[in-house]
Amino acid sequence: MMARLKSWEGLLLATLLVIFTFNAWATPEFLTVGNQINLFQLSIEKIIMALVMTFVIINAEIDLSIGSMMGLAACAFGWMFIQGVPPGLCIVICLAIGLLGGALNGWLITSIGLPSLVVTLGTLIGFRGLARVMVEDRGINDFPDWFDALGQQGLLGPVPFALIAFVVLFVVLYIVLERSSFGRLTYVIGSNKDVAEYAGINTGRHKMVIFMASGLIAAFAGLLFAARVGAVRGDVGNGFELDVITIVLLGGVSIFGGKGTLVGTLLAILIVLNLRNGMGLLDITGHLQTGVIGILLIASVIIPRIRLGRRAEAA
Template sequence: MIDRLRASLASWEGFLFAVLLLLVAVNAIASPFFLSVGNQINMFQLSIEKIIVALAMTFVIINGEIDLSVASVMGLAACAFGWMVQQGVPAGVAVALVIVLGILCGAFNAFWIVVFKIPSLVVTLSTLIAYRGFARVLVEDRGIGDFPEWFDRLGQAGLIGPVPLAMLIFLVLATLAVLILQRTAFGRKVYFIGANRAVAEYSGLDVRAVKAKIFIASGAISALAGLLYAARVGAVRGDIANGFELDIITMVLLGGVSIFGGAGTMSGTILAILIVLNLRNGMALANITGHIQTGVLGVLLILSVMVPIIRETGHRLIARMR
């Protein structure tokens, strides 16, 4: 029994699960509305686009890279959709073209990273600015709305009972992400390359192909998230999803994914997502302002970067107890 307890404490995912249970208990005691179905769905709905992109970001960071452009791709995708609909393009066609646009954005990032071996931090910081600039060119300083009713319903109405489409998409993508990362050869390659790219190349792995696929997938999923945001809000502006990349990276790092690559799990990311959602929701129910919420997430980001150090210290303490 004691050995099992020690093993659970040694697991970062076990620690996150314990924190999540504590957080849920505190929120449930603090507010009688917390456990209601409406509040739980609303909790996911308000951050659904971020948590969808966090799944893709987990692959990126485990692979030893970073994608700072995800929120700008979301903004560009949403604005491109609004602009095309305004120009008379059928909404269904615009949706397909926006996904293609996301793929092209990811491929553009991948080109500079895998062909010219420019650090992904530099490339995606540059495209963060560029893609955001293109979004503002499309819509300038005005908002675009008046989308087809069916499109707005996808983001605002329940698809299965009270559960919206975006939440179902997250559940499907989360399941696929866990299976791909933890159960497939591609997932093992992601870890191997992230742990040591040089050794992976000497071993004959096609490192460039793996990295390209990850960045292309990141672009496509970010574009999908941008469309879901546009459907939920019912309008788009040039500053849509501004700053979302920080929340997304915080969730992934808090989940135990090493900023240096090669370590972490998708289940850890999902637990961290639930912690952040419950923390935000609890603060909102307690009437804590958005600025304080942002400050708390900033502290979480700092702590997230320290996760490898915290884990190593925990392992040493447990080793001494044995």
């Protein structure tokens, strides 16, 4: 029990409780059902992508292209919709684009052997370029009512489709990471890729699956965004990748791979969302909000080091 409380997750949970209690005390609107749903809805694309990014980073890789893939999928949807392609088919094609884009990242990383930082920085620029070419300098809207409703209205009572998708995805990915051989391999490869290869593990195929999943979920997030705001432009998802990576690192996933949990990511998601929502309700401006989140991230890197240092002194 004490070990659990002293762990990083314990610290995150305590932080979350403090923020949550403060919000509930400081603003009367905070605990309303509508606000609690908005709190998730406003960042739903980022938190869905953070779940898969947890796998990517535990695997000792990075995917910077997810924000641009979101934009590409959303713009492809808008462009095809204008050409008269049935919306259902547009959705399928957009998800396929996500898989293909992820496969391109995976192929360059595993077969050509390039670092994922460089490859996905390249596709960050490339996917964004394609997105902007497709919709040029305009916005596309007037999607079918059912599509907009899916993004904006409750599906199960007040709970919208995207939030249900997030919960389902969390449960599925939790089982995969904690209970399956795929999950164990993700940690093993992330800790030491060479050892994993000597042990006869096909690390290339494993990484390929993770990058394709990352592309697929980013495309899905792009479609969710299009439905939520009812319009697309070339800048959809711009810069989202950094917010997603921030959340995952705050959750205790090591940037060097091999360490981290989805529970940590979930706690970090809740901390960031509650912090943003609370500051918004207290009319704290954008610059200060960004600053506070930045300080939180730096603290999340420093605090474990201080604790490690203490432990070394004691020994």
